[in-house]
Amino acid sequence: MNKPASHSPSPDEKIHGHGLRMTDQRRAVYDVLMGKRDHPTAVEVFTRVRERVSSISLATVYNCLETLTDCGLAKTVADERGPARYCPNLEEHAHFFCEDCGGVSDIPLRNRKRPEDVWEFPQNLIIAHHEVAFRGKCPKCAADASAKAKASKRN
Ligand SMILES: [Zn+2]
Numbered sequence: 001m002n003k004p005a006s007h008s009p010s011p012d013e014k015i016h017g018h019g020l021r022m023t024d025q026r027r028a029v030y031d032v033l034m035g036k037r038d039h040p041t042a043v044e045v046f047t048r049v050r051e052r053v054s055s056i057s058l059a060t061v062y063n064c065l066e067t068l069t070d071c072g073l074a075k076t077v078a079d080e081r082g083p084a085r086y087c088p089n090l091e092e093h094a095h096f097f098c099e100d101c102g103g104v105s106d107i108p109l110r111n112r113k114r115p116e117d118v119w120e121f122p123q124n125l126i127i128a129h130h131e132v133a134f135r136g137k138c139p140k141c142a143a144d145a146s147a148k149a150k151a152s153k154r155n
């Protein structure tokens with residue numbers, strides 16, 4: 001049997017690694033994040049989780065999200081226009097914020113490049129955390145905008 005060279009720990013193992021348990025509530029929150037990767041806010045996660053676990057409270061959802069982030073199963077995404085969002089994509093990526101529809105999508109780094117291959121960092125710098133964000137119009141809103149521009153030219 002061929003074993004993969006690097007075994008990446010399962011979500012349960014990651015939580016155990018922090019001396020915690022994957023409780024039903026944590027799993028429900030994690031499943032919601034994995035189920036629809038549209039970078040929901042905590043309140044949006046709460047609305048989705050409540051469809052499965054009707055007894056869960058918003059405070060519990062916040063706690064679960066904090067645990068999942070602390071254990072490296074999700075990342076928070078700062079949104080300068082509103083509350084933080086959550087992303088379960090652990091690959092290196094940037095975020096694209098559409099200024100029209102408010103959608104947030106993942107932008108992967110090309111050819112598995114690392115940030116230090118792309119950005120000119122000064123030497124002897126220690127990066128503890130980084131977050132790259134782009135803003136503009138998503139493909140759908142860009143198409144809508146150019147259709148509108150064409151229509152207004154015709155009038
Ligand atoms: Zn993301």
Ligand SMILES: [Zn+2]
Nearest residue numbers: 098101138141
């Ligand atoms: Zn858009």
